[in-house]
Amino acid sequence: MAVAECTDDELMVRLQEGDAAAFPLLVERYSGRLIGFFCRNVRDRYLADDLTQETFLRVYEEGWDYIPLGTFRAWLFRIARNLMIDTIRKQGRDALVGAYRPSQGSEDLLWQLIVADLATPLEQIRTQELATALNASLEKLPEEQRLTFTLHHFGELKLQEISEVLDIPLNTCKSRLRLAREKLSESLKQFDVDQEAHAE
Numbered sequence: 486m487a488v489a490e491c492t493d494d495e496l497m498v499r500l501q502e503g504d505a506a507a508f509p510l511l512v513e514r515y516s517g518r519l520i521g522f523f524c525r526n527v528r529d530r531y532l533a534d535d536l537t538q539e540t541f542l543r544v545y546e547e548g549w550d551y552i553p554l555g556t557f558r559a560w561l562f563r564i565a566r567n568l569m570i571d572t573i574r575k576q577g578r579d580a581l582v583g584a585y586r587p588s589q590g591s592e593d594l595l596w597q598l599i600v601a602d603l604a605t606p607l608e609q610i611r612t613q614e615l616a617t618a619l620n621a622s623l624e625k626l627p628e629e630q631r632l633t634f635t636l637h638h639f640g641e642l643k644l645q646e647i648s649e650v651l652d653i654p655l656n657t658c659k660s661r662l663r664l665a666r667e668k669l670s671e672s673l674k675q676f677d678v679d680q681e682a683h684a685e
Contacts, residue, residue: 521639
């Protein structure tokens, strides 16, 4: 089987066996999701980039400890979440301190990951307004709801995976995601955002 066709677990096994081609594929698959997750929680694009690189470094260094049971995404984002919490504590800052300043074009890329779940079709001219409003609304969410929402929409994790990452019951995970969606929909009413919440 070609390396590019391997599942995440198969790539991890290859990495454990010393296959140098496996690691870049994992980076390619998950770098965008990690950056999106970090950006919406630390509000700093440069720090998000650094955290993404550090997450992959830890994956590479700790890959020997991974057991291929189909839980790679949860394992990856658990590393990412713990790294983010440790970094914030060391810097003596709250997750929401600082303003996120995206590089050109990155704002559209990030918000499009969730717009299909939250909004009806929007004219292109309103894209920037919606993205700005979404950032502000996310910033107002309680941390546990924001983490659940960003893991689901930016990390593209299923609810069961999120419950493993955050070490919370599945029903709690569902409740936090529902509350986050309700609050975001309410905040984005002016953009005709659908208030129906659809959890997996």
